[in-house]
Amino acid sequence: MTAGIDDIAIYIPRLYIDAIDFAKARGLDPVKLQKGLGVSQMAIVDANQDPACLAANACLKIMQRNKLSPEDIGRLYVSTESAFDESKAMNSYVIGMLEQVYGQGAFEHCGGIETKFACVSGSYALYDNTNWIRAGEADDKAALVVVSDIAKYDMGSSGEMTQGAGAVVMLLNDKPRLLEFDPKVTATSIIDEYDFYRPFGKETPIVHGQYSNLLYLIQVRKALDAYKKKVVSTGLIKIEPGETILDHMDYINMHLPYSNMGKKALAYMVRHEWRQLPRWKRILQEIGMDEPVPKDPRGTIESVLGDAEFMAKDHEFTKLFSKTQEFQEVYESKLASSLIASTMIGNLYTASLYLGFRSSLEFEYQKGIDLEGKRVGFGSYGSGASAMVFSGVIQPEYKQVVKDMNLEVEIGERKRLTWDEYENLHENKLSIDESMVHTKKEFVLIDVKTETESRGERRYVFNE
Ligand code: HMG
Numbered sequence: 001m002t003a004g005i006d007d008i009a010i011y012i013p014r015l016y017i018d019a020i021d022f023a024k025a026r027g028l029d030p031v032k033l034q035k036g037l038g039v040s041q042m043a044i045v046d047a048n049q050d051p052a053c054l055a056a057n058a059c060l061k062i063m064q065r066n067k068l069s070p071e072d073i074g075r076l077y078v079s080t081e082s083a084f085d086e087s088k089a090m091n092s093y094v095i096g097m098l099e100q101v102y103g104q105g106a107f108e109h110c111g112g113i114e115t116k117f118a119c120v121s122g123s124y125a126l127y128d129n130t131n132w133i134r135a136g137e138a139d140d141k142a143a144l145v146v147v148s149d150i151a152k153y154d155m156g157s158s159g160e161m162t163q164g165a166g167a168v169v170m171l172l173n174d175k176p177r178l179l180e181f182d183p184k185v186t187a188t189s190i191i192d193e194y195d196f197y198r199p200f201g202k203e204t205p206i207v208h209g210q211y212s213n214l215l216y217l218i219q220v221r222k223a224l225d226a227y228k229k230k231v232v233s234t235g236l237i238k239i240e241p242g243e244t245i246l247d248h249m250d251y252i253n254m255h256l257p258y259s260n261m262g263k264k265a266l267a268y269m270v271r272h273e274w275r276q277l278p279r280w281k282r283i284l285q286e287i288g289m290d291e292p293v294p295k296d297p298r299g300t301i302e303s304v305l306g307d308a309e310f311m312a313k314d315h316e317f318t319k320l321f322s323k324t325q326e327f328q329e330v331y332e333s334k335l336a337s338s339l340i341a342s343t344m345i346g347n348l349y350t351a352s353l354y355l356g357f358r359s360s361l362e363f364e365y366q367k368g369i370d371l372e373g374k375r376v377g378f379g380s381y382g383s384g385a386s387a388m389v390f391s392g393v394i395q396p397e398y399k400q401v402v403k404d405m406n407l408e409v410e411i412g413e414r415k416r417l418t419w420d421e422y423e424n425l426h427e428n429k430l431s432i433d434e435s436m437v438h439t440k441k442e443f444v445l446i447d448v449k450t451e452t453e454s455r456g457e458r459r460y461v462f463n464e
Helices: 019-026 030-037 051-065 090-102 121-134 158-162 209-234 259-274 279-287 301-306 308-323 325-345 349-366 398-402 407-411 419-426
Strands: 004-011 015-018 041-044 073-079 142-151 164-173 179-181 187-190 251-254 375-382 386-394 442-448 458-463
Touching (some): 004 349, 019 030, 019 158, 030 158, 041 325, 051 073, 073 090, 073 121, 090 458, 209 259, 209 375, 259 279, 259 308, 301 308, 349 398
Parallel strands (some): 251 375
Antiparallel strands (some): 179 386
């Protein structure tokens, strides 16, 4: 049985901090954010929003657009790393909100859990629900997988330049109009690491930024190697001499903690794959330098990062490699469109990869390219750390969905925050009833109880 993504919807909060205002306040060159990281605007949640209401707003949108009733949904999974309860799953809050619209008990038959593994958990949730459908357990029902997060870092930290917030929901079924997942090739890697983590009770993560960048690259490469073995052994793809697995992916979507990370990851993977090919000699000649090797090639991430001479040379090499015509062609045709939404919205943790997929569909379609039959490769990464590489094929009916995609319309009108407003929101100085925008037809948070007996209980309303 086949399974995949039938439709995809997003919900992005209406407030943002602009890279220019951010850089000015922090004494940075705005070009560092805009060009160095690929961050132009970062979405920020209002005082009456949390990741559960972002998720519920995305779910309502996809249900209304597809005229789905709760009976059509058999599973609702929520993936997040912004959970506010150690026990109660975010699903129940989302179901509670949806039932304000569809009626109490309307989702009673529906199953689902909250999944956690930093930014990669949404990919595990997609995989599990795809397999639920493939196994014939779905009983003609669809699954909703919603990925929702608030990427918030400490004030003044280097991570603060890479914030964002939002939710993406995917409708999965056995006759997907958008993308059918390739069976039996999903590959993973996993390791016990502390590149980025958020201990109990802490609102913001502890981050080792450059360490996390390198670990992301290494883990995704390991998952790609495992994926390659699977596609060859299952016979899904035949890699001819002189080719690499990346030649068989028409599009590549990467986890995007900031949009330039996608480009960095692509350059790293392409180098890894092309190194074995005859074309590599020609590229080295064009670059005019040999590929640098660390002093201790079998060393740890710390030893590589501590090898200043290697890091400087490798940086130079990557820059030159990224400018080669061969790489530029791969970048422009396979990745560039997926980065556009990220520059406007920022990091969405679990949702970043799927915002990128949504972005790629819209902007490739706008180029007039026929997407039917194109294979999309996904590189998912979650700190802590695990990576997942998988793929799918765009379906003949994709136009029914993609023709109406319009990122700016879907985000809606936004308010550019002043620095003071941003600081107040970041430091949680506003109470729930001091929200900055007053939205209609959306779920908002109205109360978080503080009394001993009911501490932490949350109440939401649907703003008519
Ligand atoms: P940093 O160390 O301050 O930045 O913070 P940098 O010095 O590396 O500069 C960034 C880029 O801007 C560089 O480009 C500079 O050259 C360039 P590159 O050389 O790498 O291509 N630059 C400039 N360009 C133009 N004009 C200028 C200028 N100055 C510098 N004037 C860092 C960057 C990402 C480390 C930081 O923001 C951070 O810690 N972010 C949070 C962690 C993160 O996003 N890590 C990414 C990988 S881990 C991951 O993806 C998982 C995650 O999503 C969490 C999860 O899984 O749950 C984070």
